[in-house]
Amino acid sequence: MIHAEMYRAINASNLTAKELDFRETFEAYTSIYVGDNDSHHNYMANFWVDRMADMLEQIHLQLGYSNLNNFLTTFAYPTGIPKDFYKGLAWEGLKYEEVKGWKNKTKEQKDEIDFHIDKAKYGTKNCN
Structure with a gap:
């Protein structure tokens, strides 16, 4: 979008x-970013990640994913879903080395983003 x-x-x-x-x-x-084929993604990483996280947080509970919400609040984040969860989701489409915002993150920052993305993916799986 x-x-x-x-x-x-x-x-x-x-x-x-x-x-x-x-x-x-x-x-x-x-x-x-002259010569950079990924100026759009760099722009998104710099200016849109926080805004996307805010939007995701606002609409999350309205999406009707009760199983995912129960998983997240019961097992993954028992004290509440943190803002970093939504930031992780916002980074999902920007996680590659051509994006300067991603490339400049430390290994620990990348691991934390991946942790939140994995929680979201795990929570959508059925155990049947």
Whole structure:
């Protein structure tokens, strides 16, 4: 969804002031990554991970995944689902070495993100 919105804002013909500001900001940002084929993912890693985590946290309980929610609050996170769980989910599509935000993370930070992603994946499996 973020890719689609970025392309729409960058390529729109009758730009609003907000879209024009985004285009100029994004072009300045991508100039930092000259020759980088992954400027969109770098942008997402730098500016969208926290926002995506906030959105995921807000809608999570409304999705109706009662088994996953029970697993997470009972076994994985008995004191409540932490913000880092949602940040881990937001990183899931950005975890590769071409993304500078991922590449610059320490092994411990990467392991923590993977821990949360594994909890989400494990919680969706049936035991039958």
